Amino acid sequence: MSDGRLPRRRRWIGWTVGLVLTLLVLAIGWVAIRGIGAVSDLQLVAKGASQLKDAIAEGDLDGAEPIAESIAGNARSARDLTSDPVWQAFGYVPWLGPNFRAVSDVAEIADDVSADALAPLLGVAADFDLGSLGFADGAIDLEPFAEIEKPLGAASAALTAAEQRAQQIDADATLPPLAEAVRELRGSVTEAATVVGSLHGAAVLLPTMLGGDGPRDYVLAMQNNAELRSSGGIIGSIALLHAEGGRITLGTQASTRDFPGLDTALPLSESTVALFDDRPGRYLQNITSIPDFAEAGATIAARWQGRFGGEIDGVIAVDAVVAEHLMEATGDLSFGPFTATPETIISILLSEIYAAVPDPAAQDDVFAQAASGLFGAALSGGDTKALIGALAESAGEGRIRIWSAHEDEEAVLTASALGGTIPKDSADATYVGVLMNDTTGAKMDYYTRASVVTAIGSCQGEATTQVRVTWTNTAPSDAATSLPPYVTGAGYYGVPAGSVRTLIAVYGPEGATPSHIDRDGDEESVQTAMLGDRSVVQHEVLLAPGESTTITVEFQGDGAGARLTEAIVTPLIEAPEISREELRCGS
Structure with missing residues (x-):
């Protein structure tokens, strides 16, 4: 006859389940309370970071110090609240785990930033005016x-280190x-x-x-993104900068017309020749096709010396979008028939000029005026803090x-x-x-747009x-007739007016090799090469106005898969997504 009590084994199971549930409720309550505290601390960190940035910019170091101390305290508290064993254990819970790991990260x-970066930065700010960078009267x-x-x-x-962790x-x-906060x-x-x-690089x-x-002499190469090259754009104009005692002056200015093609190409790496034949070694306009600027810079210097002589200490290449960023600090700029604002400078330099000034020689003169005016404004009339930011x-x-011709400097730069x-x-x-x-031979890349998606896993x-x-051609449907022949190329190089022809090269992780290649789902003939230990796949793409195409390349082998992947893309007029x-998997 039963005495009403549960069997011992069932009582043990009941006690165990009850204990587990109790511990789970306590654990959830524990992490909830600590999570609320951690989120509150991190919100205070974000608010303090904004206040600290403003205080340093305004030179208010007395006000910056307590803000930094508050940031340090809140950051340390958030880390303590999210580093205990219970919180860490929740990081392994399916679905919820990534959220806990993200908050603790x-x-x-x-x-780490508060402890290892803020203190030395405040010390620098106390001893040196970061707002001016020592800039006065046209010299540093x-x-x-x-x-x-x-x-x-x-x-x-x-x-x-914090950036890599983030x-x-x-x-x-x-x-x-939480994703938005991350x-x-x-x-x-x-x-x-x-x-x-x-x-730090500047220091x-x-x-x-x-x-x-x-004294130092540098070649300044200005790239035009309306005709793309690997490092940004075709070299449109070029000049000599002289630096002495912290003072910079603009010297000889030239255009690509001053550098006719060479009968014998300058020496090039095997990878450059494999991708672009010897054109970068014969034509100034194509030197920036070279993927590695250490090679491109030395080649630009050689071309300048071959034309004008003298010793070159380095090469600086900038693209047209830099002008937009600088003008946000220097203000409006007048050159040739134009008065540009930061909002209109790109449209003028890379599009409108070709209709307003049809003669290429006259265009070169206008570009030179723009470069000279912007350079002068940056050295004499701009807000230094804004210039540094630009x-x-x-x-x-x-x-x-x-690129620097001096090995110790080049080591830092690379x-x-x-x-x-x-x-x-x-x-x-x-x-x-x-x-x-x-390869259109024109200025149609004003209308091109790109997006790049990376993914890692197993196939x-x-x-x-x-x-x-x-890759997309956003030119108007009537581009062949509505745009100037200098912009479309007018079919001169075998590309229908309004269309865009582009070499698109995709390189993978070191040691990995292409395992699948397609364009819009179909396989087609491609060019392959090596950049050091990296495999490169290059398509030639022709797009009519409004057309778009998608290239997919999968790399397998050493270096592929699990590690975080960062994409480096040619700088376009409109930054790629x-x-x-x-x-x-495509395969």
Whole structure:
């Protein structure tokens, strides 16, 4: 006869389930309370970061110090709240886990930046006017740079590490509000890393590059993005800059008409010849097709020396969009028949000029006037803080590339984005790239647009990195008749007027090889080459007005798959949309 009690085994199961449920409720309550506190701390960090930025820009260091201390306290608190074993355990819960991991990653990044970057930056700000960069009366005071180089280096290293960590957070796996916060963090950290990295580079390089140890001469090559080349655009005009004692002056100006094609090409790397034959070694306009600016810069210098003689200490290449960024600091600019604003300068330089000034020689004169006027305004009339911001933004978009003939300086440059070289893959991240080179022989890339999607995962059991490029010709349907012949090319090089013909090269991670290649789902003949240890696949694409095409390349083997993938794309007039998606195998 039963005494009403449950069997011992059932009682044990009931106690266990009850205990687990109780612990689960307590754990949920624990992480909920700590999560609310962490989110509140991180919101205060974001608010403080904005206040600190304004205080430093205004030179209010007395006000900046308590703000920095508050940021440090809130960041440290957020990290403490999200680093205990219970919180970390929730990071492995299906669906919810990525959200917990993202919050703890954001807190850790904020704490590291606060501890390792803010302190040295405040020290620099106390000893050196970051708002002026030592700029006065058309010259830069070079002496203080030696003192600020080390703390800026520490801050730059911390921000670079934070940027890499932020890029590894899987925002797409989190809830929408958190995903947006992660993307905002990435943007803020990337902006800070770019600005501080540029300042550190300036502290290392400017004292010698601006003539602190003796006069320097640099070739300034201005690229026109309306006719694309790998590093931005065709060289449209070129000039000599002289630097001495921190003062920069503009010397000889020339155009591509001053550099006729060579019968014998200058020496080129095997990869350049494989992709573009010897044209970059014979024509000045094509030198910026060379993917590695270390090679392109040396070739530009050789062409200048062959035409004008003298010793060249380096080459600086900028594209037309840099003018827009600079004019936001310098104001409106008058040249030739135009008066440009920051909002209209691109349209004028890369489109309207061809209708208003049909003669190519006269166009060159107008371009020279624009370059001279903008250069003079930047050196004498602009707000220095805004100028620094404009240059940093341009550098971050890959629109400024520098090569130095001095090995020690070139070593620093090649390790930064300014050097224009393809970065080395690391244990945490790989790089892929998309290079666009126009073969229309005209200025139709004013109307081209691009988007790039990367994905990583596994296809047919192999680690895979996928790059998908969509290329569009947005020219009006009547472009053949509504646009000037100089813009369309008028069929001179075998391309129907209004159409765009482009070489699109896609390179993959180091050591990986193409396993699948298609264009709009169909296989077609492609050109292959190597860039160092990277495989390159190049399509020739012809698009009529309004047409679009998508190229998909999958890479497998060493370097493909699991690691974070960053895409480097030729700078276009309108920055390409770059995104990451879940891998959908094409093969």
